[in-house]
Amino acid sequence: MVRHSKQRDAIFDNLCSRYDHPTAEDIYFSLKPAIPALSLATVYRNLSQLESDGKIIRIESAGTARYDGNINLHYHLSCINCGGVFDVFMDNDCGLCRKASEVFNGKIIGHSVLFTGYCSACSKQVG
Amino acid sequence: MVRHSKQRDAIFDNLCSRYDHPTAEDIYFSLKPAIPALSLATVYRNLSQLESDGKIIRIESAGTARYDGNINLHYHLSCINCGGVFDVFMDNDCGLCRKASEVFNGKIIGHSVLFTGYCSACSKQVG
DNA sequence: TTCGATAACGATAATCGTTATCATTATCAT
């Protein structure tokens, strides 16, 4: 049985209102002023729950996990310079799963793509 | 200045001779009988070094990092059932980087693809 | 509208993967 909670709503709303793919800690510090009693454990708990409910997406970047409130299929780029994670929206999924299903002897359900390179800002400065 | 070491050779050879995308610990336990004095720190150290030398690939799966001695472009599938990571070889990369470069306002250098689903063995049993 | 079962919370200890430290050992140019 699942109950309503202010904290879970706040965490979900916070994540959905931003596009920087925050870590659990980012969300925690972002909500702390509005909910001073908030515990970091609650953030982790609810992010896990929201993810297994399919309401948010977990992005596995090196070290710390990041989260995304946009559950429509899209890809990400991890910037070598600033460490940020950015959205890469592509018209279609390139038939990646279909092509993979042709060559892979198992059952493919989903996929994620992580590009590496430089984000817009960093590519102007550095690379 | 880089020096030769028995441990690094053993770690690299071990990784290249297997196709199960082992974790640092997997490699450690695999080599321990042959090199009883081997330290887990040495395995981590050398895996990091080999990776930054471009001799091996690090796969970011949930929680623990896995390694791959095959540096040719290919993708992976993480099995929902057994947790194993398997190779997915595809004829081409679907022009993924090229297509992404057209829509992304930055500089794309590389990419990784992680499929989720069931491996060959598990798809026969479960899914 | 209270009440009671229990989901969710906050605080914090514990766990796990990985990295840093440091004294010792091995490599290799001289």
Added chain:
DNA sequence: ATGATAATGATAACGATTATCGTTATCGAA
């Protein structure tokens, strides 16, 4: 052979995440 120092092994430290546990909040039933 020798000396400088890269690499090692042992282990402490670290950062992210999960587990524990007593308390609080939710919500269906009385």
